[in-house]
Amino acid sequence: MSAEAEILDELHRLRSRMPQLTGALAASADGLVLAQDSRGVEPEGVAALTAAALGIALRLTDATGQGGFRELLVRSDRGYVATYAAGPSAVLTLLAEGRVNVGRLHLEGRRSSSRISELLQATGRATAQQPDRPRGQPSALTDAPPLPIRPTSPRAGGSRSRSRHRGTGETPTT
Amino acid sequence: MANTETALKDALSTIEGATGAALVDYTSGMALGTVGGGTGFDLNVAAAGNTDVVRAKLRTMEHLGLNDEIEDILITLSTQYHLIRLLKSRGGNGLFLYLVLDSGRANLAMARHQLKKIEAELEV
Numbered sequence: 671m672s673a674e675a676e677i678l679d680e681l682h683r684l685r686s687r688m689p690q691l692t693g694a695l696a697a698s699a700d701g702l703v704l705a706q707d708s709r710g711v712e713p714e715g716v717a718a719l720t721a722a723a724l725g726i727a728l729r730l731t732d733a734t735g736q737g738g739f740r741e742l743l744v745r746s747d748r749g750y751v752a753t754y755a756a757g758p759s760a761v762l763t764l765l766a767e768g769r770v771n772v773g774r775l776h777l778e779g780r781r782s783s784s785r786i787s788e789l790l791q792a793t794g795r796a797t798a799q800q801p802d803r804p805r806g807q808p809s810a811l812t813d814a815p816p817l818p819i820r821p822t823s824p825r826a827g828g829s830r831s832r833s834r835h836r837g838t839g840e841t842p843t844t
Numbered sequence: 845m846a847n848t849e850t851a852l853k854d855a856l857s858t859i860e861g862a863t864g865a866a867l868v869d870y871t872s873g874m875a876l877g878t879v880g881g882g883t884g885f886d887l888n889v890a891a892a893g894n895t896d897v898v899r900a901k902l903r904t905m906e907h908l909g910l911n912d913e914i915e916d917i918l919i920t921l922s923t924q925y926h927l928i929r930l931l932k933s934r935g936g937n938g939l940f941l942y943l944v945l946d947s948g949r950a951n952l953a954m955a956r957h958q959l960k961k962i963e964a965e966l967e968v
Binding site: 773774775776777 | 868872873874875888889891892893895896899
């Protein structure tokens with residue numbers, strides 16, 4: 671089974687576990703839809719917007735020196751949009767009704783995004799035979815517009831962001 | 845009057861057999877504070893799950909046409925008691941206290957009584 675089909679399965683499982691979800695989509699960090707299960711919204715548009723929001727979120731986490739990006743929650747009058755990092759090159763975006771249990775949304779979203787990350791890594795390994803693309807590049811998380819400042823203080827919890835430096839040529843000096 | 849952290853610590857230290865406590869917002873399912881739980885018992889998971897319990901009961905009461913309110917909910921496991929107490933004080937709307945008790949050590953009547961007292965003194 672291809673990674674896309676397995677991701678779609680994961681999204682279906684997620685929606686059946688949480689009936690308050692109105693949509694779920696996995697996108698690459700550059701805004702392309704990997705798999706989606708959402709009616710009533712245009713997945714391509716949401717994926718593209720997610721990528722834009724992600725760019726800002728990454729800059730924010732970077733500028734405030736708080737390590738790698740984890741998740742983004744937007745609350746509106748009638749619902750929520752939640753975006754979770756799924757490894758270095760993909761994100762999971764969930765749409766939910768206003769009466770959703772946000773605690774549970776986070777738990778399920780986090781679990782699902784790490785599962786999607788594993789699925790992508792498994793296929794990344796399969797295609798990692800090309801010598802100059804060892805990590806399934808390109809990834810928009812690493813190719814995002816250059817950030818103005820890299821936090822120079824060697825923070826202990828920087829393991830997530832460290833992996834993102836690879837392949838960008840911006841290897842931290844520490 | 846006690847703040848969230850003090851109230852939760854009080855619950856854990858004064859109630860015999862208590863192993864974890866949380867103050868949970870059931871409009872969002874997220875915990876405002878947690879104490880104890882230890883490894884292997886994630887109180888944030890418990891907060892989200894028990895939010896569903898409280899919501900289901902409130903909805904059922906509404907469907908039954910009961911014009912009443914929940915004081916507390918007791919869940920009995922084979923080795924633990926889980927006690928949910930909804931806050932009634934001003935400003936405490938939409939919140940509940942969640943208490944995990946080791947059923948071998950706890951006195952249920954005493955625990956309910958003490959939790960009621962802690963709830964009355966809690967100011968959010």
